[in-house]
Each structure stands twice: as C-alpha cells, then as structure tokens.
Amino acid sequence: MTVNDDSFTNWKNREEIAESMIPLIGKLHREQDVTVLLHSRSLVNKSVVSILKTHRFARQIAGEELSVTETMPFLKALTTLDLGPSQIDLGMLATLYQADERGLSVEEFTAEAVAGATGANKIDRREPRDVVLYGFGRIGRLVARLLIEKAGSGNGLRLRAIVVRGGGAQDIVKRASLLRRDSIHGQFQGTITVDEDNSTIIANGNAVKVIYADDPSQVDYTEYGIRDAILIDNTGKWRDRAGLSEHLRPGIEKVVLTAPGKGDVPNIVHGVNHDTIKPDEQILSCASCTTNAIVPPLKAMDDEYGVLRxxxxxxxxxxxxxxxxxxxxxxxxxxxxxxxxMVITETGAASAVAKALPDLKAPISGSSIRVPVPDVSIAILNLQLARETTREEVHDYLRDVSLTSPLKRQIDFTTAPDAVSSDFIGSRHASIVDAGALKVDGDNAILYLWYDNEFGYSCQVVRVVQYVSGVEYPTYPATAV
Known part of the structure; x- marks a missing residue:
C-alpha cells in the first residue's frame, strides 16, 4: 500500500468516526442542554469536515493534530453520565488525561473531571429568557443568527421580537432576505420563512415578531406576550442612561447596548469584567468591537508582566x-x-480601557485608520512592560492563555505563516494573536491582534446577555482535575 493509500484510508476512518460523533453531540445538546466543545470551539451542528478541521487546530498545543480517535472515547463516556446543563471541552479532557499519571480509565477520569455537572451537582435547566432586538443592521442580524443557533436545545435565550422603523412595501420580506443571505458571513444555517399577515419571521422554527416603531415609547411588549425580556439596542442612537432608559417599557427588564456607553453606563467586556455586573443593573454597554479586541490581551499581559504604558x-x-x-x-x-x-479617524477604545479594566493604571493612547475591506480588523498593541522578557516567553504565554486560561473564549492564537484578514471572518473570539507578527525587545512588546469586528463582537454581546440572563452554563473540565 502506498503512502497516498495510507493517508486516504486514515482520512476515511476519521471521517467515519466524526460522522458517528454528530448524533451523540446533538443528543447531549437537545436532551441535556450540554454543549460539546473542542478547545473552546463548539461542535454542535457541525459537519463531518468541520469536526475534523477543528481537531486539526490542536496542532498549536503539541505540534500534532488531535485525532477523533482520541476524543471519541471521552464523548462516549459523557453519554453515560447524568449530566446537567453545561459546556464540556473534549480537547481539554484529552489533554489533561494525557498528563494524568494516576492510571484512571477514560470513563473514570471523565466522570471526575465533569463531576460538577453531574448528579446532585447539576444546575437546573433554565426557562427560556425572552430577548428583543432594537434595530436590525449588521450587528443586529448577526446577533439574531447567534440567538437562533443557541436556541437549539429549547432553553437559554429566545429571540421574540425585532423592532425597526417601517421601510415600505415588502419590508419584512427584505429584512428576512438580509438575514438569510450575507455577502460576508454567508448563508444562514437553516430555514427562514415569512408570515407577512402576522408580521413574523420564522427561523429554524423560532417565530420572531417584527414590530414597527419610530421610538421606544411606542411599544408595549406585553401586548406580544413578551415578559422580563433583555432588549439589545444595536442602533447606537441612545448611549447614556437617560436615553437607554426609554427602552424600559412594559415587558423589558434590562437593556444592553452594542456600542460604548456614556456617563455612568457600565462598559462590559465579557471575560474581563462581566462578573462586576450588579444583579439589579438594568442598563449596560458591551463597549466597542475594538475595546473587546484589546482589553483581554491587555489584561493577560498586565497580569503576567505588568504594563507601564x-x-x-x-x-x-x-x-x-x-x-x-x-x-x-x-x-x-x-x-x-x-x-x-485609507481614512484616518478617531477611536474611543483606548479611553474605554479604563472603564473595563480599572485596575490597569497604565496610560493607553489610541488612533485608527479605516481601510477598504468590509470586515475583519487588526489592532497593533505596543506595550512597555514592567520587566524584560523574550519573544519566545511571550509567545508561549499567550498560546497557553488562549488554550487554558479563563480568557480562552476571548483570545485565540494563530501560527499560520501566511494568515491574512479574510482568514478570520467568522471567528468567535474577541481577538486572535498573530504569533508570526509578535515582536518583543526587552521590556517592549508589540502584539498584532486580528478581530472580526462584526461576528466576533456579536459573540461577545451574546455572552454578556447569557451572563445577565443566568443561562451562561459552567465549562468543564477546569484546567486541573
């Protein structure tokens, strides 16, 4: 048998295993509200090829691909457990198991690693929380896609309505079409139909009412059966507490802004300061896409090295x-x-750092250039550190942060030698460290951070909404068992 034959046979075997993983992953998600991850990347509703490609990402850990033959035993072990709502990372299970020297079986190790999500430790499945989108532009439609995607288990967040200004004939048909097809992010994953008589878009079985209003004061959400909802304002028209408070109409409990908040509105970057949200806080901001891109790696660098400016x-x-x-x-x-x-413009991201990361005393300045690409940006973060270090040390540290730290959902890491902006369309991370571009000289470090300023930011918004709604389920295993 030739090398080519061996490679193809190996591929077909892995393809067969990946195919058999799909129903197990789907059943865990639908019946037990368990999201199966592989190094922070969801495997729910993924194709065979997508599952195999996600496994290939593990080359960044040990220089070799993580095989489905290694992760499948852990997935099978999960199906035998009495699991509650949670997120479980197969990649972390496999990595920690390889480092464990106690001689446990896969089944024993898995049961121990996810014990916090089983039996008496299980948390209750949450009732669906109503969500309303105010505005339906670029961010609004991507957030809608994410909310519909995450409604697959029947729990968690439920998109109930979209509020827009009337746009004339066939308005709802055109808006549904923009949700269905996107020139940058591709086709909607599922089916969309329109009920014009009832002003409703039905996406993957989710009935979403389209409400026409020119002002928040014109809407009583309880008329549509909406209760205690979280409203996501993606218009940016109102950015202070007084303006955003206009959304606190009957049926709305909290308001989340997808732009930097002004005045005393908390600016939240998930992964960094979301745990500072007060339970009774009704109005908050998710800051900007750039703030979300730079604050997590800035925090990571400050935690390890100290940042002076x-x-x-x-x-x-x-x-x-x-x-x-x-x-x-x-x-x-x-x-x-x-x-x-190329257009020089201002950015408020640097000044917004102080709101999201108040413990950082270092002055951070900022500027911006708009360039002729429709999506994906890059932030160049030039830092003076409190101690000298090496490029190799910073490289390994940021790689580990992206894989095992509490910031692994925010910070990704790429070693691709020919990576360009379009490669990061659809990234669910707040930013991606470009390892090849990293520069370190003594106490000076320059980080190049790619970010999908549309989709990656929308993922951060949904994470904040999940947190304030109480449906952000814990992730297992921890970095140590």
Whole structure:
C-alpha cells in the first residue's frame, strides 16, 4: 500500500468516526442542554469536515493534530453520565488525561473531571429568557443568527421580537432576505420563512415578531406576550442612561447596548469584567468591537508582566457610517469614499480601557485608520512592560492563555505563516494573536491582534446577555482535575 493509500484510508476512518460523533453531540445538546466543545470551539451542528478541521487546530498545543480517535472515547463516556446543563471541552479532557499519571480509565477520569455537572451537582435547566432586538443592521442580524443557533436545545435565550422603523412595501420580506443571505458571513444555517399577515419571521422554527416603531415609547411588549425580556439596542442612537432608559417599557427588564456607553453606563467586556455586573443593573454597554479586541490581551499581559504604558493602532475595516462615494459627512474625513481610501479617524477604545479594566493604571493612547475591506480588523498593541522578557516567553504565554486560561473564549492564537484578514471572518473570539507578527525587545512588546469586528463582537454581546440572563452554563473540565 502506498503512502497516498495510507493517508486516504486514515482520512476515511476519521471521517467515519466524526460522522458517528454528530448524533451523540446533538443528543447531549437537545436532551441535556450540554454543549460539546473542542478547545473552546463548539461542535454542535457541525459537519463531518468541520469536526475534523477543528481537531486539526490542536496542532498549536503539541505540534500534532488531535485525532477523533482520541476524543471519541471521552464523548462516549459523557453519554453515560447524568449530566446537567453545561459546556464540556473534549480537547481539554484529552489533554489533561494525557498528563494524568494516576492510571484512571477514560470513563473514570471523565466522570471526575465533569463531576460538577453531574448528579446532585447539576444546575437546573433554565426557562427560556425572552430577548428583543432594537434595530436590525449588521450587528443586529448577526446577533439574531447567534440567538437562533443557541436556541437549539429549547432553553437559554429566545429571540421574540425585532423592532425597526417601517421601510415600505415588502419590508419584512427584505429584512428576512438580509438575514438569510450575507455577502460576508454567508448563508444562514437553516430555514427562514415569512408570515407577512402576522408580521413574523420564522427561523429554524423560532417565530420572531417584527414590530414597527419610530421610538421606544411606542411599544408595549406585553401586548406580544413578551415578559422580563433583555432588549439589545444595536442602533447606537441612545448611549447614556437617560436615553437607554426609554427602552424600559412594559415587558423589558434590562437593556444592553452594542456600542460604548456614556456617563455612568457600565462598559462590559465579557471575560474581563462581566462578573462586576450588579444583579439589579438594568442598563449596560458591551463597549466597542475594538475595546473587546484589546482589553483581554491587555489584561493577560498586565497580569503576567505588568504594563507601564501602551498605544493601540487599529487598522479597521470600513463601516456603514462611511460613504461609498465622496459625499457630505458631519465627521471629518469619513465623507470620503470608504472603498477607495485609507481614512484616518478617531477611536474611543483606548479611553474605554479604563472603564473595563480599572485596575490597569497604565496610560493607553489610541488612533485608527479605516481601510477598504468590509470586515475583519487588526489592532497593533505596543506595550512597555514592567520587566524584560523574550519573544519566545511571550509567545508561549499567550498560546497557553488562549488554550487554558479563563480568557480562552476571548483570545485565540494563530501560527499560520501566511494568515491574512479574510482568514478570520467568522471567528468567535474577541481577538486572535498573530504569533508570526509578535515582536518583543526587552521590556517592549508589540502584539498584532486580528478581530472580526462584526461576528466576533456579536459573540461577545451574546455572552454578556447569557451572563445577565443566568443561562451562561459552567465549562468543564477546569484546567486541573
């Protein structure tokens, strides 16, 4: 048998195993509200090839691919346990098991590692929490996709309504079409139908009412059976407490803004300061996409090395706020054609760091350049550290942070030598450390951080909403068993 034959036979064997994993993963998700992960990447509703590609990501840990033959025994072990709502990482199970020297079987090790989610330790399945989207632009539609995707178990968050201004004939049909097809993020994963008579979009069985209103004061959400809902304002029209409080109408309990909040509105970056949200807080902000991209790695670097000062330069994809062709704009430079120019502009991300990371005393400055790409940006974080280090040390530290730390859902890590911006479309992390571009000289470190400023940020928004709604389930195993 030739090498080619061996490779193909091996692929077919792994393909067969991955295929057999799908119903096990689906059953755990639907019946027990368990989300199966592989190094923080969900395997729920994934194809055979996607499961195999996700396993290949493990090359970044030990330089070799994690095989489905290694993870399948752990998945089978999970199906025998009395599991409650949780997220369980097969990659972490396999990695920790390899390092464990007690001679436990896979079944024994798995039961111990996820004990916090079994038997008497199980948490109760949550009743679905109503969510309303106010606005249905780029972020609104991506958040809608995520909410619909995460409704698969029948628990957690439930998108009940979208509030928009009337747009004329076939408005709801056109909005449904924009949800179904996206030039950057591709096709919606599932089916979408429209009930024009009842002003409803039905996506993967989720009936979402489309409410037309020009102002928050025009809506009584209880008329639509909506109770104690979390409203996500992705218009950015209101950014202070007084303006956002207008959303606290009958049926709405909390308001989450998808833009930097002003005044005393808390700016939350999930993974960094979400645990500071007070239970009775009704209004909060998810800050900006750039703030979400730089704060987690900034915290990681400060925790390990100390940061004395820093500067962030963002090279940002153009946004809907800019003009396609030169035309009047109230802001400087943004009136010039976005697809044809690099445009210097301001960013509030640096000043927002203080709100999300108050323990960081280092001054952080910032500036931004908009460039002619429609999605994915890069933040260049130039830091003066409190101690000298080496490139190898920082490289290994950030890789470990992305794999095993509490920030692993926010920080990703790539060693791809030819990575470019389009490679990160659809990334669910707040930012991705580009290992090849990392520069360290004594007490100076320069990090290059890619981020999908649309989808990655939307994932951060949903994580915050899950947290405040009480449906953010714990992840197992911990980094040590």
């Amino acid at each position: 820093g500067h962030v330069e963002t090279v940002h994809s153009f946004t809907n706020d800019q003009n396609l062709l030169d035309n009047y704009h109230k802001a400087e430079r943004r009136g010039r054609s976005a697809p044809l120019n």
